[in-house]
Amino acid sequence: MRERQPKTLRGPVPRNKEDDQVVYIDNDSAPRVLFSGEDLLLEDLPVGTRVIYPKPPIEGLANPGAAIRYALNHPLDAEPLYAQLMPGMRVTIAVDDISLPLPPMATPDVRQTIIEILLELLDANGVDDVHIIVANSLHRKMTESEMKRMLGPKIHNAFYPDRYYNHDAEDPDGMVHLGVTDHGETVNINRRAVESDLVIYVNINLVPMDGGHKSVTVGLCDYDSLRPHHEPETIRASDSYMDPKKSALSSKVDRMGAIVDQHMNVFHIETAINNRMFAGATAFLAKNEDEFTEIDRLKFEGLKWTLSKTPAAAKRKVFQSIPSPYQIISCFAGKTEPVHEKILARCFEQYAVNVRGQADILICGVPFISPYNVNSILNPLLVQVMGLGYFHNMYRGKPVLKKGGVMILTHPCYDEFDHNHHPSYIEFFNRLLPETRDAMKLRHKYEEEFAHNPSYIEMYRRGNAYHGAHPFFMWYWGENGRQHIGKVIAAGAQNAHVPAMLGWDRAESLTEAIAMARSFVGPSPEITMMHHPPIVMADME
């Protein structure tokens, strides 16, 4: 290992340094750590490369229970929760599913903390007709053990399975049509929730796309209600979908949420959590490599060596079993819009980093996890959604990458799918993508066939499979990235056919990928690396 001089600052102070989280690589900079699926890479980046780091975690609330109680008693634009409760009333608590947060947080999960307080309050006010519904929308249903982990054994044993269960968007008797917006968007919502006197939604906001009207309007809806906004045109018109003010997706959901509010009494509890994704043995993953101590370097080398000797499935298992010690930094309750506005402000405070100027080449390490593969495999479609969807959309103002620039993703791109969780993805990838990658064509020609495929419906209902239409949504999720980016290079892909199927180029290594990118954009490119994870969003000047 090379000897490095200790530094007093994070890298050299660069020209026009825009934010403390932005670092420019010079001759003396340490190599950078990138995720490549379940592996870690250590790469020397070209001198002048800009690396954008996530902000350090905002200090968590010292007493989350007190903050939650305060929020319930001092809601925004609503009566305190206790004042809304009456003996004998019917209450439904809807809760975000396992797609949030990532990786799953160390127990007790914030949802458990909130719902324990809620149940005490409901019990004290004589409310005993209470159901807890996981708002999984068309995501896979959570398994019993996952549900038990999320809310703890006490609630689980008291409520599961009759009063604590997953939403079922395909239950023929389980949905109610609430209306149609003036733009023709159909709003169908879970029957139990609609027929309740009060719906309490318990949310975790991991990224700014989460929460708000999306919680009920999407979390408890069916396929017909998702179609109006989970489609390519809406995604193209969202600049970006992580910026609700400029997101067509968000506007449509808000419009549909207004109909929900006309028919349902929703009390929204939203929480923001900090960026504390890594701690203990993996805490160095959130650090600037120039600030690595010798211990950090040893930990990194030890982890890298171990991973190199471990089979992929075992590595996946290990990574998925390390929970994140997230802390709650804010909790608001009350009416959906004002609550969401407050929480969004906290989210941006945690994630947004000032960045000046777009890049010609953007480098992102793709980790082992996405919202759609907790306890499962990051299959090729999910690698695509991480790159062209999430990473591309992590901006306000304008994309980090110039129009027509090159995105380099480090991932093995293994051709592996989880047959239980992602059966329709397999058919989508192998049957449809060889025919076309055109999102419009895919939507019009095949989406409904997949959505109504009886096998996929039954696998969603009875098993733990994502809905038949879900791979289409994943493809659309990458649509504005696909429209914007000139070339995507999968660095370190272990095969040629997966990148080819996705319409990408393949490079053996990051160095080769950068050389390929240079030949595409010109000899003196502006190169930027977004140091995900943890989460970082660029506030583009």
Add this chain to the structure above:
Amino acid sequence: MAAAAFYDLDGTLVRTNLVHAFAYNAKNQQGLLRSVTKTLTTLASVPLFMAADFYNRRLFNDVFFVRYKGESEDRLRYLADELFENAIRPSIFPGAYELIDKSRQLGLRQVLVTGALDLTVRPLAKHLKIDDYVTNRLEFVDGYATGRLLPPVMAAATKASWMRIYAEKERLNLSDCYGYSDSMSDLPMLSVVGHPTAVNPDMRLRNTALQHDWPILDLR
């Protein structure tokens, strides 16, 4: 072009199988001694049936249907409705109704392709509102079963051939058709449709489905 959903029956849509139906008939023989003897013989033969089925479905048919030899057609018909009400109907997997409903909503013709006997399938097909079915049929001479099946014997590749002919006759596009089965012996049947699904599969079919990336469904 129209399309259809082809279902195997035993183990796919219902928990019971050919042996259950035979055992029911054995138990309901006329005369106590006859009932006891026939039931015990059936029970004793179960390992043989299992071994034969594991080896080859045709061999199973050869050793199994011969047990019907001498049975009266009237009696079998008489017992068929009772068998359906008492044994088959309670054994229909809950998910089977939904699967068929969703499939029908897509405008697919519902077709059973099964090695079970026509006598036992008829009331079930009516109950599930199946549009068409093909089954095995016992040969009767002078009102008594000979222990042989009338051709074509529905098993393995014969099911697939029948489906091809049926699709041609009914102008169905097999690429748009769906197939559902629980057993490796139905691999040909699953292979001729565009949308094969392994339902409650045995280990061999599960492995094959995984290799071919077919959906695996549990209706139990």
